[in-house]
Amino acid sequence: MSRVSLCWIVAFLVVAGLSLAWVRHTTMQIPLKPGRDTGVWLVEARVDFTAEQAPVLVSFSVPHNPPGFRIFNEQAASSGYGFSIIESKEGRRAEWSRRAAGGPQALYYKIQITPQPGLQPGPTDLPPPMEPVFWEASEATAAKALIDAATSTSSTPESLTRELIKGLGARAKEQNAALLLARYKPEILLTRLLAQAGVPARVVLGLFLEDNRRNQNLVPMLEVFTGKTWILFHPETGQQGVPENFLLWHRSGPSLLDLSGGSMSRVNFSMLSQSIPALEMARIQSSNQGFSFLSMHHLPLDQQGVFRLLLLIPMGALVVAIMRILVGIRTSGTFMPVLIGMAFLQTSLVPGLLYFLAIVGAGLLLRSYLSYLNLLLVARIATIVIIVITLITLASLTAIRLGFHTGIPVTAFPIIIIAWTIERMSILWEEEGMREVMVQGSGSLGVALLAYLCMRQPLIAHLSFNFPELNLVIAALILLLGQYTGYRLFELRRFAAMKGSLK
Incomplete structure (x- = not known):
């Protein structure tokens, strides 16, 4: 039953996320790809x-x-x-x-x-009530002849309009058309002829768009009511x-x-x-x-900048879930690599790596000294927080003095998270040794680099900010990963010797 419920939840999240994104794309005309004109x-x-x-x-x-x-x-x-x-x-x-x-x-x-x-x-x-059309004696005869000729070869208001336009276009051969066109413009004449035939019509005005044109005038066109809708006709060509x-x-x-x-x-x-x-x-x-x-575009600009980073976290979380569940990479903390990757987005990759290694390395050295003082956990963590803040401040000031204007973004490097990371690595050092610290530390940096490479893609940044509902699809994928109980990729090495003995 739990698997059935999970399948329904995953299906709902995928359908809801994709549907909302498509509605936003069609109604607000937001492009699915960045950089389009x-x-x-x-x-x-x-x-x-x-x-x-x-x-x-x-x-x-x-x-x-x-x-x-x-x-x-x-x-x-x-x-x-x-x-x-x-x-x-x-x-x-x-x-x-x-x-x-x-x-x-x-x-x-x-x-x-x-x-x-x-x-x-x-x-x-709907068209207004039709009024009777009045002609002079000679015009009435010419109009009746044109209408009769067009009616005999038409069956609908559209075909009648086309036949009348053809008749007026042959004015060099048709005396009746020449007589009427001498007094009326083609579009006005067509509305009168159609009105006499019982078909509502009106003259509309529009523009043929051409680049860099000035002093243009509106072009008259003909709209004919077919009983359900109005259809546009060119009064000279019949298009x-x-x-x-x-x-x-x-x-x-x-x-x-x-x-x-x-x-x-x-x-x-x-x-x-x-x-x-x-x-x-x-x-x-x-x-x-x-x-x-x-x-998101209605938010103030400073809040938009915050949400641009915040909405990238689900993609980073998906990368961490894949690397931990399917590949089997061990990291220091569950989602610490996501925060490190977000920091790299702000500082760029090389400065971010240098800041992270310098702060964590210095914090571990100071934490090893604090262990000799036999402090309580709360006091120890509070001291590490102060040390981390001091190190970040010194690193930022030093970078600015050296001409590097990229400081450490405090929002992307949460002080408490770094303090806990230093504390956990120091405990891990004491319990498991330096090798385990290096394994989890390098694993955290490797996953952080993968998360950074995914989150810095222009397409992913564009979709996450302009279509935040797509995060429902990412949540569905993470739920599916949570049901995986097979072997991780790195665990396959454990069975290599067994495979050789079976041969």
């Missing part, structure tokens, strides 16, 4: 107008969940203006306001977006769906720009392609995600 588009809209020495109110349509893109940062630059984002059923709009202004004015709205090919949210709003690198800016509702207290308004767009670290982008957008309450 993400392509980002910076799009800037500039609103120019002339103020008329009166209260000014500017309402500008801004994108909301554009298909194929994710907005992770937006800002506005408007000196002297109040700014706010207004969200309503009609869409999302940026509003600038000012008590009084005169002369030329320029307002800026910037967004940073990243391509999301799998993100294609369609609009969920169905959202084109590549097309940012849908204005979808429905009021006009693109409403201005009160000014005149001669115009809107221009500029765009630029950038590359930023994927992890930096995840930090920027993490505050807007519901899963961000588990993010």
Whole structure:
């Protein structure tokens, strides 16, 4: 029963750890590998107008969940203006306001977006009640002829739209199309023709993103309601769906720009392609995600530094468990090698080894002298703690005086642990001799080096800090190791003579 319970616990820990890590990766866009860059588009809209020495109110349509893109940062630059984002059923709009202004004015709205090919949210709003379409007599005849021709070769709103676009594209041969296009723009004409055929349609505006382009204007496109969703069409080519690198800016509702207290308004767009670290982008957008309450990036920077080391301990513990249970290396203390490896992360390998050997060696010499004083255990340990602190202080000051700016990190070298290590090694020296001290000491350093090599890997450091739930998987592996009752690797030497005698 205990083995069955353990299997269920291990399975739960593995599934929970991997599932939470995958949810964090998908929702917060945290990369699974360090050092990756993400392509980002910076799009800037500039609103120019002339103020008329009166209260000014500017309402500008801004994108909301554009298909194929994710907005992770937006800002506005408007000196002297109040700014706010207004969200309503009609869409999302940026509003600038000012008590009084005169002369030329320029307002800026910037967004940073990243391509999301799998993100294609369609609009969920229903079309308004359709109104009758009025034509002049000659236009009505031409419109009816175009609709009848397209209806005869179509069966769905999508196919009807494509057939109408084809008919308008052949205007050199079709007099009816030429008559209507002389008065209406293609996208406006298509909405009127579709409305007469009983298919809701509307004109939307967007941008084709190209690197380092300035003074660009919005491109009109056509959205057709198929009964369940809206589908985008290019009004000239008939291409169905959202084109590549097309940012849908204005979808429905009021006009693109409403201005009160000014005149001669115009809107221009500029765009630029950038590359930023994927992890930096995840930090920027993490505050807007519901899963961000588990993010380490919200902690103060000094606490983040502490947790970067603390979350590496499970990996070091796994290395120690493998080396002790499977390999059979003897160490001084169970997880002292993990603490030594963490210290090496802060001091680098060579200075850390020198500090450790110097402090433990000096502590053992002083401990051998204290044994002649017949002190009680508590007094002896307290004295060793003071000696260790003094040795660390002297070593750090000496290193700084010699020009080495790497001191001994007290947090990674716990004073009490080192004091107990010195005490245990001195007792072991008295009971088992110097050979056993050297075996366990060298074993501790060897395991500490392996733990250091694992914990210093950029991938492990990245995953442990950004996906702390993966430590549940490490806990599951350690639980499995705890059930191992076979021979250790070093114990196989004991049976070498038996193997030779059996031959």
